[in-house]
Each structure stands twice: as C-alpha cells, then as structure tokens.
Amino acid sequence: MPRETMLALYYYPGNANLLPHMILREAGASFELRFVDQPNRAQKSPEYLKLNPNGRIPVLVDGDLVLFETAAIALHLCDKFPEAGLAPTLGTPERAAFYKWMMHLTNTPQAEYRAWFYPHEHTVDEGAVEGVKQKAGERLNAMFDVISAQLGDKTWLLGDNFSAADLFLLMLIRWGRAMPRPPRTIPNLQGLAERVLARPAVQKTFEIEGLKAPFI
Ligand SMILES: N[C@@H](CCC(=O)N[C@@H](CS)C(=O)NCC(=O)O)C(=O)O
Structure with a gap:
C-alpha cells in the first residue's frame, strides 16, 4: 500500500x-x-x-x-x-516476545476490562452487576500481578527496547486508575507508565485527546 x-x-x-x-x-x-x-x-x-x-x-x-x-x-x-522502531525485526526472538505481549494485552486484560466497564453485558440479573464488576476487578488485579512480575526491573516489556507493547500497557494501566487497587499501585507498573508518559509523542496524544491528570 x-x-x-x-x-x-x-x-x-x-x-x-x-x-x-x-x-x-x-x-x-x-x-x-x-x-x-x-x-x-x-x-x-x-x-x-x-x-x-x-x-x-x-x-x-x-x-x-x-x-x-x-x-x-x-x-x-x-x-x-x-x-x-515500535516493533522488533521480523523473525527474531524479540519479535516473538512482542507478539506475545500484544496478543496477551489485547485478549487478556483488555478483554477483561470489558466486564469491568460494561458489567451489565455479562449478566441478565441486574442485582448481579456489582458482583460481575468486582470479579472482573479481581481478575484484572491478578493479570497485572503477572505482568508486573514479568516486567520486573526491566525498562520496557521487551527489555532495553521500547515498543508499541509499552504504549499498550500504559493505556491499560490508565484504564484501571479508579479501581480499588489501581494498576499503578502494583510494583513496577507505575515506573513503566511514567517512562511512557514522559515521551513527547505520548504527551501530545494526551493533550490532543483532552485527557487531564491524573493520567494513571
Ligand atoms: N476488541 C475491540 C474492543 C473495542 C472496545 O471495546 N471499545 C470500546 C471503547 S474502549 C467501545 O467502543 N465502547 C463503546 C461500546 O461498546 O458501545 C478493540 O480492541 O478494538
């Protein structure tokens, strides 16, 4: 194209x-x-x-x-x-790790957020809505615990090299900012989010979308 x-x-x-x-x-x-x-x-x-x-x-x-x-x-x-340079070279182990994170973030926490933000979609029982949301929050917590452990003290999800997966993770950390246990409070995640938020392109994006602090 x-x-x-x-x-x-x-x-x-x-x-x-x-x-x-x-x-x-x-x-x-x-x-x-x-x-x-x-x-x-x-x-x-x-x-x-x-x-x-x-x-x-x-x-x-x-x-x-x-x-x-x-x-x-x-x-x-x-x-x-x-x-x-937002994705590693095709066919390399780093590219495979990049795919892993992109797929994981989209089909695990991102999909789970659907139940957190739209709990009524997951039950026909109005009285069950709060419980659906609570369980979604618990599953999200567990997912972020795993991501936190995998990230450890690395600068970025892939190690030394920044990628689109870090941008994805920032978005997901942000979405949980009003949760009882926000992702930013889970070890390693605030640091990652702050490194991504420091990037001029990210700041410009937030400014243009009109997003206000606190960002995460
Ligand atoms: N799997 C879809 C999910 C997109 C999605 O759920 N978008 C939300 C906003 S973050 C939306 O459109 N919500 C409004 C609605 O469902 O009516 C994707 O990744 O693009």
Whole structure:
C-alpha cells in the first residue's frame, strides 16, 4: 500500500484509540482524527456500523483499508512506519516476545476490562452487576500481578527496547486508575507508565485527546 494514503482514526478521548493514536504520533504520521460521540452511541449509528459492524471504537481508515480491532490497527501501523522502531525485526526472538505481549494485552486484560466497564453485558440479573464488576476487578488485579512480575526491573516489556507493547500497557494501566487497587499501585507498573508518559509523542496524544491528570 502506498505510504501517502490518507489515514483517519475514529476516536473518543481515552478509549482504545489511545494506543493507535500514540503510535501515529510516535511515527510522526500525518493523519486525521474523527470524533465518535460515544456517550450518544454514535458508534452504533448506521454510518459507523459500516466501518465496524461491532459498533466499537476505534477504527482506522488507511486509503481503501478500513480496519477495526485495536491490536490489529497497532500492528498495521508498526508495519507501515517501520522507521519508528515500535516493533522488533521480523523473525527474531524479540519479535516473538512482542507478539506475545500484544496478543496477551489485547485478549487478556483488555478483554477483561470489558466486564469491568460494561458489567451489565455479562449478566441478565441486574442485582448481579456489582458482583460481575468486582470479579472482573479481581481478575484484572491478578493479570497485572503477572505482568508486573514479568516486567520486573526491566525498562520496557521487551527489555532495553521500547515498543508499541509499552504504549499498550500504559493505556491499560490508565484504564484501571479508579479501581480499588489501581494498576499503578502494583510494583513496577507505575515506573513503566511514567517512562511512557514522559515521551513527547505520548504527551501530545494526551493533550490532543483532552485527557487531564491524573493520567494513571
Ligand atoms: N476488541 C475491540 C474492543 C473495542 C472496545 O471495546 N471499545 C470500546 C471503547 S474502549 C467501545 O467502543 N465502547 C463503546 C461500546 O461498546 O458501545 C478493540 O480492541 O478494538
């Protein structure tokens, strides 16, 4: 696909678009942001459902390509802007570790957050909603404990080299900031989040999305 195709990211401040948005800014890409009025359910409108039939945010438009799923968008952008160095060289053990983290973060904590933020989707019993949320929080805690232990005292998830997986982890740490045991309070995670937050591209992303402190 030619590099000069028009890129547009459908977003709502702080939603899962945060990851591809940070990647686009890390890469110095030209792109357009298209606001989706999430509180008013614009993601369920007929126009948006043509882009993502699941009615979820984000979507990336890259020329004729219309892509949903945050992790897929992130991986595509890493491939499209290799000079940004957000993914290790193909075929290396580091690349395999990168895939591990991208897959783990999307199908484990990110998926679990769905139950935390949308507990009513997980039960038909209104009285069970709080319990669903509490259990989701407990599972998220356990997941972040594992991530914390795996990260240890390394600078980044992959060791010495920063990658899109660190941006992904920052987004997930941030999402838990109002939990009874926020991820930032779990060893190693605050340090990682602060290192990612110190990056100018990340600061710009937060500023443009209008996200206010505390960020995590
Ligand atoms: N697996 C999807 C999940 C996306 C998702 O759940 N997005 C949330 C915002 S973070 C959303 O669209 N929520 C509104 C809704 O479900 O109506 C992805 O990674 O793109």
